[in-house]
Amino acid sequence: LMNVTLLATILAISFFSIGVYAYRRKEVMWFWSSPTYQQLTFHDPVTFNHKTGIMWMLFGIAFFLPVPFRYFHFFKENIFIMLLSCILTIGLFVMMIYWHHLYQIHRK
Numbered sequence: 001l002m003n004v005t006l007l008a009t010i011l012a013i014s015f016f017s018i019g020v021y022a023y024r025r026k027e028v029m030w031f032w033s034s035p036t037y038q039q040l041t042f043h044d045p046v047t048f049n050h051k052t053g054i055m056w057m058l059f060g061i062a063f064f065l066p067v068p069f070r071y072f073h074f075f076k077e078n079i080f081i082m083l084l085s086c087i088l089t090i091g092l093f094v095m096m097i098y099w100h101h102l103y104q105i106h107r108k
Contacts, residue, residue, distance in 0.1 A: 004077060005070050008063065008084055016060030023053025041108045048106040055098055059091050 022029040028045040029052050042048050063084065070080040 004081060004084075005067055008067050008070075008080075012060045012064035012067065014060070015063055016057050019053045019056030019058075019060060021053070022049050022056055025049050025053075029053070042106045043108060044106060048102060051102050052099065055095055055102075059095060062087055062091055 026046065026049075028042050029049045066080055066083045066087070069075060070077070
């Protein structure tokens, strides 16, 4: 019970922390996705970072949502792991699409 629940909590806090870091960052937040990324300029890097940060914070919150239900034994561990897997898979897919959309809007 506690191993998976604790791991999910740590991951949710990590995702949320990435969001806070991105939200507060002055330079453009990037994730080492391209060697030329640092050379790109953005219209408004602060707004880009705010939107990227909010995206990560929402992902962290979504990843944490099933944790209290598992902690209070509302469903079994295998159901909990399936929920986390679905949130992770769908969430990352949605985040990639949204980040690409933000990138297209904010780059010069």
